[in-house]
Amino acid sequence: xxxxxxxSSPSTIPSLIAQNVTHYEICASSSxxxxxxxxxxxxxxxxxxxxxxxxxxxxxxxxxxGGNFIYNDFEKETILLELDWILPISGVHSISIxxxxxxxxxxxxxxxxxxxxxGSGKTITVNRGIDELAVVDTHxxxxxxxxxxxxxxxxxxxxxxxxxxxxx
Numbered sequence: 419x420x421x422x423x424x425x426s427s428p429s430t431i432p433s434l435i436a437q438n439v440t441h442y443e444i445c446a447s448s449s450x451x452x453x454x455x456x457x458x459x460x461x462x463x464x465x466x467x468x469x470x471x472x473x474x475x476x477x478x479x480x481x482x483x484g485g486n487f488i489y490n491d492f493e494k495e496t497i498l499l500e501l502d503w504i505l506p507i508s509g510v511h512s513i514s515i516x517x518x519x520x521x522x523x524x525x526x527x528x529x530x531x532x533x534x535x536x537g538s539g540k541t542i543t544v545n546r547g548i549d550e551l552a553v554v555d556t557h558x559x560x561x562x563x564x565x566x567x568x569x570x571x572x573x574x575x576x577x578x579x580x581x582x583x584x585x586x
Contacts, residue, residue, distance in 0.1 A: 420475075426450055426457070428464040435472055442469065443514055443568075445479040452484025453546075456500050466509035477543055478504050480515040480531070487516045487547035494527055501531060505538040512540055512565065516547030523551070525558050532563040541565035 422441035423434050426449060434442070444465050445454035462478055469476060482489070482496045489497065497515070504510060513535050517524035523544075532542045543566040548554055559567065 424450065424454060424479075425465065426454075426461075428461065428468050431465060431468040435469075440473060441475045441477070443477045443479055445481075449484065453481070454479045455481045455483060456497075459503055462504065462507060462510070466507060470509060475511050476509055477512040477514045478507075478510050479545070480504070480513050481545075487518045487550060489517055489524075489527070497531070498534075501534055505534065505540060510540065512543050514543045514545045514568065516545045518547065518550060521551065523548070523554065523558055523562075525562060528562050528564070536563060543568060546570060 420441050421437070421439045422443065423430075423439045424443045424445055425431065425434070426445050426447045431442075442465070443454075444457050444462055446457045447461065449455040456479060466476065480497050480500055481487075482493045482500075494517070497517075501513065504513065513531065515528065515531055517527045517531075519527075528542070528544070535542050542562070542564050544559060544564050545568045548567060549570050
């Protein structure tokens with residue numbers, strides 16, 4: 419078992435390390451109230467610098483805005499452009515994302531993201547946006563190459579091995 423924290427400021431890292439937190443999801447400062455958005459390059463680099471030398475797993479959130487997880491073409495292009503600057507960063511292990519379309523996972527778009535991640539040695543984590551779906555096809559997640567699912571509803575993912583249950 420491991421302890422994971424969502425962080426939006428590098429200043430929280432020293433106390434989290436002292437609390438034995440080993441998994442970190444980095445999101446934009448002041449975006450937690452809307453469920454988190456993509457952090458700036460400066461925040462990501464500063465967090466990685468502070469975490470270097472510690473045995474940690476770092477995930478960066480890719481989300482252009484708060485609200486739902488149904489993205490238009492402009493937002494998808496924004497996500498891919500943000501992905502381009504995140505992927506080369508050593509110390510980032512995975513990307514956290516969710517994209518939905520027509521009441522299901524946007525498999526085509528997530529496959530594109532997962533392919534780019536795999537080519538850079540990163541994994542893909544589907545975040546709690548997945549909880550907006552009444553039913554989730556875990557076979558689709560596996561086919562896409564999803565490594566982890568962050569959820570508040572673990573019963574829905576009984577057949578999927580990489581489930582992390584979120585509190586409150």
